[in-house]
Amino acid sequence: MAFLRLLVLLMLVFCLLSTHQDPDAPIGNLRMEPESGWLSWDLHGNVSEITCYVNSKREKQKAQNNRYCAVQSIPCSVTNYTVSVNQGPPLSTFSTWILYPEPEGTPKAAANLTCWIHDVHFLTCRWARGRAAPPDVRYRLYLENPLSHQMWECVHVEADPRGTQFQCRFDISALSDKLGPLARFLVNGSTSSGSRIPCSELISQLSPMEILTAPNITNSWCNQSYAIMRWTVQSNFNFHFKYEVQIQKGEDQAYSQEVERNSLWLYNPGTYTVKIRAKDASFNLPWGDWSAPQRFVCDGEKGTVLPAWLTSLLIALGMLLALGLVLLLCRRFSVRQRLLPPIPHLKDPISDNLQNERMMAWDPEQESREECPVAEVQVLGET
Template sequence: MWPPCRGSRIPMALLWLAVCLTSVSGLLQTEEDPDSPIKNLRMEPGEKRLTWDLHGNVSGIMCFINSKFITKAINNNRYCQFQVLSSCEVKNFTVSLTKGPPFLMGIQYPLQEGNPGASAQRLDCWVHDMDFLTCSWEVGREAPSDVQYRLYRQHLWTRREQECPHYEMDDRGKHVRCHFNDVPRLEKQLQILVRGSSQSARIPCSDRTVELSEIERLNPPNITGTCNKSYSMMKWKVSSHFNRRYEYELQIQKGSDPAYTEKLQENFFELYNPGNYMARLKVKGFFRNTWSEWSAPQHFVCDVGEDVPRRDWLLSALGLLATLLVMGLAVVLCRRYSVLQKLFPPIPHMKDPTIDNLQSSKLVAWEASKASWEDCPVAEVQVLGET
């Protein structure tokens, strides 16, 4: 505990306060002033309270962390209540009086254990893909070679902890990343702790308090739409467990024209006389500052006069023309045959009595070369004259 800084003149209170705040970190622990209005300054980690014993009447007490004003004492000036209290990072907690002689008393919490350079560095966490929480860190620059880290999430009020189920390691086998896949079941605010272990040294922990809605990295929306030569309608959808209102930046580029950006709060956009164009989109929560990445560019072909529709129309026209030509040629041929029949009627055949009489008879053709011919008997007929 640091000794109180006290003064005797009220007009010098602010000056004394500034001097004490800037020099308090260098003060050593000494015996308390027996006349101090505040004694036994202490931290109650479970309750996240900086509390003390009062001796005498005080009008008000202010609490500071690392020389920054945080809150005023409550419950008849009995303690200061904090929303967040780090279990790993050493900070200076100080109290001063709002009125009366300048007074300042402070303690450090938590106590420093081990080499801070061996603790996990650059601890960062983010929510992504709606349901996943990922945290990453770096191995401490002064960490021993056998160091290993483990990450825990801690409920802010119950202090219940759960270790990360899925680690990633670097090429030395050190844990440097962790994944949780149950974001919908998590509290909206968490304490993240990374503890280190080694056989040769004590490793201080690292921690940070995160509010899931603030660390969410939204995925860029996928744009869908319909269009024609005179009108285009684009739509998109964003999913999140924490954000319900969004801001969008829609970038549009028509042909070779320079791209321009529309700032929107709706999840749709209408474009008139669109022609052929490219569009991409990014999003952020309405009350947040972090934008998503740009979506992949989407190309919209809306001008029916362009090459592809024109080619389809030309092929259809050529097919129709070919059909008409074939039909016309058939009609011409039919008509031509009819005219020839009229100009050159067929000549009737002359009647052949012999052939006509034999049309109903069966004729047998004999081949003279065949040896199977039979000799027909020939009878000689002698004509006798009259006597």
């Protein structure tokens, strides 16, 4: 049984090799051009259509002018690239393949590639020299946006005196709007003679890679009854935080509490010392650095005057309440006017004054139910 399995395996390998090296094949010299990102070949004769597949037909695309297929991001791991040629009837379909990069007999690529974001605007990557890499190897580090395929090179690669550990730092303050949530870190290399060194890569989300800086207390106020403080955390990739506040009142033992807002109220604070640290609320990651301890003395006399930001907030709330009260009164008056409209007053045509409620207007030409004699009065003059 084992012999039959071995025989079938050898037959399959023989068929693949014969297909791969067929001298009458419609295409030959299948190769990867890493500089341009093209999977290209030499075309022999006329074909109707050529299709490229990556890793056993998981991804496919039609060839450009039957000459090449564009590979946007060439992975550093060994990948199967297959090209299928439709020669049209009555000929059958032909296919050939390559592995790129070729499997290493001895590891020369950079090892233990790790990257992290720190101090808000800096991204540092560190790696070790491959075990079989030559002593004159020169590594290069690239940062790539996998969605837009934009790539930036880290220009200052540093090495330790023995040439075994390397690191490079990006200033990403100008790249934060060009980077997406996902990033690809690529390390490739070469020797002084021009020999290429296989690449290493790391693909990761940027938000969990960040080591958050310590929070900065921006506002604080206190008296003997209570204390108020607010703080901020700077980040280009994280926006939802959780905080741990450590408080020590006087000589008492320090205690900690977790909060989800960037503010805290303390009652009967007295003299206290506080420090704060933060972490992202979306990922289960370690806490960031503690802020420097800050000491506050709340003796009552200092706290008699509210801080400017709290005073402005209270004034704004008072104005909003006053405006709401005015609108409520106006609305109630308007509703009353609609439900109980006032009776209009008549105007005295002689004195040009408003009539009282006992006067009424009448028209001598209009018929009335009561027949009253009407006499004309002529005014000769004033006495």
